[in-house]
Amino acid sequence: MTTQKDRYQALLVSGLVNAHAVEKQALSIMTPQVSRIENYPEVADRLRLHIDETNSQIARLDEILAGFDTSGSTLKDIGLSMSGGMAAIAHSVAGDEILKNSFANYAFEHFEIAAYKSLLVLAEDGGFASATSLLQASLGEEQAMAQWIDETLPVVTRRYATLYTEEGSAAAKI
Ligand SMILES: [Fe+2]
Numbered sequence: 001m002t003t004q005k006d007r008y009q010a011l012l013v014s015g016l017v018n019a020h021a022v023e024k025q026a027l028s029i030m031t032p033q034v035s036r037i038e039n040y041p042e043v044a045d046r047l048r049l050h051i052d053e054t055n056s057q058i059a060r061l062d063e064i065l066a067g068f069d070t071s072g073s074t075l076k077d078i079g080l081s082m083s084g085g086m087a088a089i090a091h092s093v094a095g096d097e098i099l100k101n102s103f104a105n106y107a108f109e110h111f112e113i114a115a116y117k118s119l120l121v122l123a124e125d126g127g128f129a130s131a132t133s134l135l136q137a138s139l140g141e142e143q144a145m146a147q148w149i150d151e152t153l154p155v156v157t158r159r160y161a162t163l164y165t166e167e168g169s170a171a172a173k174i
Contacts, residue, residue: 008126013068015119016131020061020072022115025083026054026108032088033101036174039163040098040156046148053141060134067130097174102149102156109146116142 030047037044058072065072091100116139123131163172 005126008122009068009128012119012122012126012128012131013065013070015115015122016061016065016068017070017072019112019115019119020058020065021077022112023054023058023061024077026112027051027058029088029104029108030054032092033105036092036097038174039171040159040174043098043102043152043156046145046152050141050145053145057138057141060138064131064134092174095169095173096160098156098160098172101174102153106146106149106153109142109149112142113139113146 030051034044034047034051037047062072087104091097091104094100116135120132120135120139123129123135160172
């Protein structure tokens with residue numbers, strides 16, 4: 001017989017699988033960005049760190065899902081990874097690629113923050129305490145990354161303007 005707890009667990013698992021796909025998409029957005037950056041090394045360094053964090057977040061989601069006898073890897077992962085790659089290609093055409101990437105990353109981190117906050121509500125209300133500390137750890141990393149992008153946007157924008165006016169658009173682009 002399916003209990004209310006079972007249905008709650010199914011709801012949480014569905015959310016965890018979605019988050020897993022979102023993190024795969026995050027990797028597919030950040031990885032091509034890092035490889036293209038030339039004149040904004042601190043952005044590349046922070047992205048590399050967040051790629052490592054994102055791999056840890058995927059491992060945490062896998063760990064929680066394994067506890068529910070579920071795997072995180074789905075077809076959804078593949079579809080969203082492809083759309084992430086497409087977004088990176090679209091921005092690479094823009095003359096202000098570094099700025100477009102900053103705006104997109106700012107939005108994406110806040111999407112992830114909302115997703116983890118929602119998962120934490122499900123985990124707490126459903127009584128799945130084992131999931132909450134892992135989800136909290138990932139939420140903290142997303143919030144730190146979002147804050148870094150927020151604080152660094154003025155720096156990146158000013159460097160873009162300086163490079164653009166002193167060295168030309170090609171130097172400023174990425
Ligand atoms: Fe993130």
